[in-house]
Amino acid sequence: MDLNTVTAIRDPRRPGAWRPGDAWLAGGTYLFSEPQPYLRRLVDLSRFGWPSVTGHGDGSLELAATCTIAELSRFAAGHGPAVAPLVEQCCRAFLASFKIWNLATVGGNLCNALPAGPMISLTAALDGVCLLRAQDGTERRVPAAAFVTGAGRNVLADGELLRSVTLPAAALGRRTAFRQASLHGLGRSGVLLIGTLGSTFTLTITAATTRPFVLTFPRVPDADGLRTAIEAAVGDGDWFDDIHGLPAWRRHMTFRLAGEIREDLA
Structure with missing residues (x-):
């Protein structure tokens, strides 16, 4: 994708005011993947x-x-x-x-x-x-x-x-368990859960929800306790809804994969 509205690339090591239309440039894989009509200048972090x-x-x-x-x-x-x-x-x-x-x-x-x-x-x-x-x-x-x-x-x-x-x-020394689900074999993640076990048990819920949810327990919970905690933490409006998965499917898969992670780490 050509960013034909961009008129300059700035070196961030040199003094310069931030102004409307600026954007940080790292890898650029998102910036150059679709039109960005509001952009006027890129500030190159690689410098x-x-x-x-x-x-x-x-x-x-x-x-x-x-x-x-x-x-x-x-x-x-x-x-x-x-x-x-x-x-x-x-x-x-x-x-x-x-x-x-x-x-x-x-x-x-x-x-x-x-x-x-x-x-x-x-x-x-x-x-x-x-x-x-x-x-x-x-x-x-x-x-x-x-x-x-x-x-x-x-x-x-x-x-x-x-x-x-x-x-x-x-965190780097913990045992971990990873689960991911997509509607297609090579599709974007619709559900991505990570469990970790160290001094505590932690379940991190992403992809299925609009933001990350991190649930921490003093020990590995039983199945009912884990389900109850997820239901209490993630509200009906927190499940993500797009072409890669309906909220009901994401919710169902979250409970299913969370149960698998619990069994792995127990």
């Missing part, structure tokens, strides 16, 4: 040269917003923590070509805030914390589970950028 994955002394991992899906997959395969299989499962959930894998970014997937975004699922399930940076340089941190507020909506203020997502060491 920062952020390292894709950074390990810290406390055992946590920091994923740069510009880390590509291919880079994340390679890191998990070669140097990954106990949750490496989960990382790969979420990367594969893109069902994307190698071209997209090498351009699409962790940050872009989060910021687009599409319910089926697997990086939303991964970072929410692993207690990720998003580092946000405003135009004046001030920073704030937001849990990944709270970063997406609805289908296509997030907490970013005008001109604010997502710098990175940090995954704490405690």
